[in-house]
Amino acid sequence: MDILSQYKEQHPEAFKEKPQWQPPSEYGFFIRLVMRLSGGRIREARQASLALVIAAGVVFVASIGIFIYSFSGSRVPQNPVRDIDQRQFSGGR
Numbered sequence: 001m002d003i004l005s006q007y008k009e010q011h012p013e014a015f016k017e018k019p020q021w022q023p024p025s026e027y028g029f030f031i032r033l034v035m036r037l038s039g040g041r042i043r044e045a046r047q048a049s050l051a052l053v054i055a056a057g058v059v060f061v062a063s064i065g066i067f068i069y070s071f072s073g074s075r076v077p078q079n080p081v082r083d084i085d086q087r088q089f090s091g092g093r
Contacts, residue, residue: 031052034052
């Protein structure tokens with residue numbers, strides 16, 4: 001008899017199928033989603049809430065950065081009226 005079969009005979013509970021952990025239903029949808037997607041690393045609602053707040057902060061800072069970056073470029077002519085007048089007098093070129 002090998003060691004594995006002997007261990008199975010002595011400890012059958014070690015080889016039983018364990019149910020997958022699910023977060024309690026009293027939490028909100030996003031908290032349950034974070035707890036489920038974390039792979040078991042987040043098991044308290046407080047940790048899930050903190051993860052959501054941090055994610056929201058990162059998204060907010062990134063959106064402010066993109067907003068500022070989009071208006072800081074020099075794509076807009078300095079004097080658009082003067083540019084139009086020069087095109088009219090130069091024959092449309």
